[in-house]
Amino acid sequence: MSEPAEPDPAAGRVGPEGRLETSGAEEGGLDTPPSSATRPTPPARVRVTAPRTGATAASARPSTRGRAPAGSEPESVYVRSLIRSQLRLGITYAAGFALATALFVLAIVLSPVLDATFVLGVPLSWLLLAIGVYPLAITVAVLYARAAARNEARYRALTEAE
Amino acid sequence: MNAAISYAAIAAVALASALIGFYGLRVSRTTSDFYVASRTVRPWWNASAIGGEYLSAASFLGIAGLILTTGAGGIWFPIGYTAGYLMLLLFVAAPLRRSGAYTIPDFTEARLESRTARLVTSTLVIVIGWFYIVPQLQGAALAVRITTGLPSWAGSLAVAVIVAVVVAAGGMRSITFVQAFQFWLKLTAIAVPVIAMLIIVGGVEPALGAAAAFPATAGPGDLDPYRTVSLMVALLLGTLGLPHVLVRFYTNPDGDAARRTTVIVLVLLSVFYLFPTILGLLGRAFAPDLVASGDADALVLVLPDRLVPGWAGDLLTALVIAGAFAAFLSTSSGLVVSLAGVISQDLLGGSVRGFRIAAVASSFVPLVVALATESTGLAGSVGLVFAFTASTLCPMLLLGIWWRGLTPRGAVSGMLTGAVLSGAAILGGGAIAAAAPGIRPFLEQPAAWTVPAALLVTVVVSRVDRRRRPRGTDAFLARLHTPERVR
Numbered sequence: 001m002s003e004p005a006e007p008d009p010a011a012g013r014v015g016p017e018g019r020l021e022t023s024g025a026e027e028g029g030l031d032t033p034p035s036s037a038t039r040p041t042p043p044a045r046v047r048v049t050a051p052r053t054g055a056t057a058a059s060a061r062p063s064t065r066g067r068a069p070a071g072s073e074p075e076s077v078y079v080r081s082l083i084r085s086q087l088r089l090g091i092t093y094a095a096g097f098a099l100a101t102a103l104f105v106l107a108i109v110l111s112p113v114l115d116a117t118f119v120l121g122v123p124l125s126w127l128l129l130a131i132g133v134y135p136l137a138i139t140v141a142v143l144y145a146r147a148a149a150r151n152e153a154r155y156r157a158l159t160e161a162e
Numbered sequence: 163m164n165a166a167i168s169y170a171a172i173a174a175v176a177l178a179s180a181l182i183g184f185y186g187l188r189v190s191r192t193t194s195d196f197y198v199a200s201r202t203v204r205p206w207w208n209a210s211a212i213g214g215e216y217l218s219a220a221s222f223l224g225i226a227g228l229i230l231t232t233g234a235g236g237i238w239f240p241i242g243y244t245a246g247y248l249m250l251l252l253f254v255a256a257p258l259r260r261s262g263a264y265t266i267p268d269f270t271e272a273r274l275e276s277r278t279a280r281l282v283t284s285t286l287v288i289v290i291g292w293f294y295i296v297p298q299l300q301g302a303a304l305a306v307r308i309t310t311g312l313p314s315w316a317g318s319l320a321v322a323v324i325v326a327v328v329v330a331a332g333g334m335r336s337i338t339f340v341q342a343f344q345f346w347l348k349l350t351a352i353a354v355p356v357i358a359m360l361i362i363v364g365g366v367e368p369a370l371g372a373a374a375a376f377p378a379t380a381g382p383g384d385l386d387p388y389r390t391v392s393l394m395v396a397l398l399l400g401t402l403g404l405p406h407v408l409v410r411f412y413t414n415p416d417g418d419a420a421r422r423t424t425v426i427v428l429v430l431l432s433v434f435y436l437f438p439t440i441l442g443l444l445g446r447a448f449a450p451d452l453v454a455s456g457d458a459d460a461l462v463l464v465l466p467d468r469l470v471p472g473w474a475g476d477l478l479t480a481l482v483i484a485g486a487f488a489a490f491l492s493t494s495s496g497l498v499v500s501l502a503g504v505i506s507q508d509l510l511g512g513s514v515r516g517f518r519i520a521a522v523a524s525s526f527v528p529l530v531v532a533l534a535t536e537s538t539g540l541a542g543s544v545g546l547v548f549a550f551t552a553s554t555l556c557p558m559l560l561l562g563i564w565w566r567g568l569t570p571r572g573a574v575s576g577m578l579t580g581a582v583l584s585g586a587a588i589l590g591g592g593a594i595a596a597a598a599p600g601i602r603p604f605l606e607q608p609a610a611w612t613v614p615a616a617l618l619v620t621v622v623v624s625r626v627d628r629r630r631r632p633r634g635t636d637a638f639l640a641r642l643h644t645p646e647r648v649r
Contacts, residue, residue: 121375130439
């Protein structure tokens, strides 16, 4: 685990591709390996280096990969099924939102009585279109966020049981 | 309109932004502070900041202007601007945060292990950013001209200079505070005048009767299915690829926080967009003359002064001017931060000095474009930027996150296809439509066919090219989708 879950503003942090390196030196020599992020009590000077491109990027990337499950067979099966279920969840909720919005708009369009009913001087059809879709979007969002977190909790339980 | 009040409001917002920016500078010390605020930003702060960054001239001025000119069709813009965050939540928020990349080009390179794909992405990000800043500067020009009587260029120049200075000095940590502050400023600045006007309008005789102000021919029933669907595709999917919005997701502590942040953003935007919508509806009854004069986008700025008499009207006007400038400043500075990050990393060696140079450059290129061109409706021009983003960055992001078959060549071909098709429709659409009027809607709202085309090309080329699938794909996808604690 190279990335602390708790925020740690003081310490120099190692970027995802080992981009940021902590070093006490003012200039030059800063080849601290990405894995040995030190956390001195007074914040150390942090140097910015260019993104590692080409060959260096390739050598830096394994630190990224190290974080992923180590490729043991059952784990990667769990990961694949997690990805599939999250994608299915996303598509289901997106389709649900699109369908609900379409039905809502269709109902407004097909009810001429709403054009003739004025509330505060504005036709009801305009008001409904102006207000109605937002509660729908928020509801879908809240339900999805819960379901997605549940999927992840299930995955966590499975991998910890291993 | 009282020019002194306008000057005071503009100066106050500029000063407040700069002060918070420089205060933030004292906190921002480390490199990751400078780029992504150390990922320590809490969901509520982060959501406010995203809202602050997102609500641009198009939202603050453009929506009311569009409802005034086109009627209920304009209501679809805020719906799309908001629902874009739903798509972001469903498909991008948590995985993108877990990718650990700083910018979209970083994501592309880490996912596809290809320099070429990175460079194409960077170029697109820069183009999108610049064209998104242009309407902000045009909005500033309009606001300054209407409220102070100064020439238009003064407004564009002022915003560009302030943004360049604040971003170059403060970096993103300070921008997070500035942006969060600006969301609440913008909400107050439009909510208070709208509520005041709603209280007062009962006693004011409207310029148009209800039936004339809200004819059924401009109502929700008069819906062009193709245009509406295409606009929704552009706005919903375009949000996924906006560089200044995506960079915000890297400041969440983890994937779950990224999702919670997005839900809060949805709530904040839903509340905000009620007010420009109401203002647009009020405008149809009380200020229909603005349509003929071509200043419909200034509706938000002039209506409080027309409806509310005396000093109260002056105060409300000052408030909306402050909110409008907060909109120009916050969106432009958010864009400049992300553009400067991309330019400095790819061209200038990634140093803090390079970031500062890039920040100045990213502010002044759009300034030149804004000064050279004429605004043709703020919400509309921003809508076209969304269509371009949806056709280019969105297919790469979606397939990169969810499909292990994506290859660098597939991604590059898809991005270029989307860029060429939507770019041609947007820039050359007027000329082509003159020759073939039948296809005008398809050129004016291209997203409904350019996005599927880009997706299709990406998938087909990736299939053909399947042996070049990046070796780290499985590990990278696992990282995107597995929750943090089990790693």
